[in-house]
Amino acid sequence: MVNVALLSKWHVHADDYARQVKESKHLQVKLVWDENPERGKEWSKKLGVAFEEDLMKVLSNQEIGAVIVNTPTNLHKDIILQAAAHKKHIFTEKVLALTIQDCKEIFEAVEKNQVKLMVSLPRLTENYYLYAEQILEEGLLGKLTSIRCRLAHNGAVPIEGHPNGWLPEHFFNKEQCGGGALIDLGAHPIYLTNRLAGPVKAVTARFSHQFGYEVDDYAVVITEYENGALGTIETGFISNGSPFQLELYGTEGTLLIEDSKIRIKSKKLNNEWNTPEALPLALPLPIVQWEKAIVEGKESTISKSDALGLTLVNQAAKISHNQGRRVEISEIEISA
Structure with missing residues (x-):
């Protein structure tokens, strides 16, 4: 059994990961640490495990074999580097880090210390994504010319008793988050389109601040891929x-996917709209793949390039919006 320390309940998915560990045959929650001790103590009591206020005591604890990082995004790099140095396997909420240089430092530390790192990019395991990948591989769309992905909700729309909507207030903290809608919810359209369309060549982005938050509450990104295809990524709160x-x-x-409704029209399928009779089986969730990597040495389907590509687009989009211009990915890679 691998003992896991939960590092922070800052992110909204922290409870989900705690539940998934509880459902695991090979993982169990042993400790909780939180940069907010009051929140951490309350969470540890709810989970029925000990709370440790000193992060270094958690990481130096020989009984702890792995950590799950749900801290503010701006703390990811430092905490993950320390965890890797203490030989702890690492599961982290997206994004891995705020810059491509920070991501590369993390991967160097992970590889040096021979620990397993998993970034939670769950939609890469869903059956609809696997179907889209299958359709491309079978050539049913011919040459991919454009791709569009939209994921948005109303989490920042003020409601009675909640002037910032139903999202936690700290999701609008620019320093902690490194951004707003795009870096959080927009992560999913980014990594999906990256995987389906291939390496990104350039990015043009515009952010909106319609409700006066210091981070973007809506964003549109145009991506140019090395294969010539164009992408449109839309997200918002x-x-x-x-x-x-x-x-x-x-x-x-x-190929059109809208929630659970999937339609395809192809010259190779009588050029009529068709609904697939069956979809591929979904892959194991990221936390299950992480568990298998630790216990069985099994390679994960979510890769280093997925994590790097996600940060690259976010970093380029921020530059594009702030400077009002198209940003070549090579500019960022050279500087890193």
């Missing part, structure tokens, strides 16, 4: 009832 949408357009066909 101010849309009520917005469905998840993933659209792929090619020279031979079109």
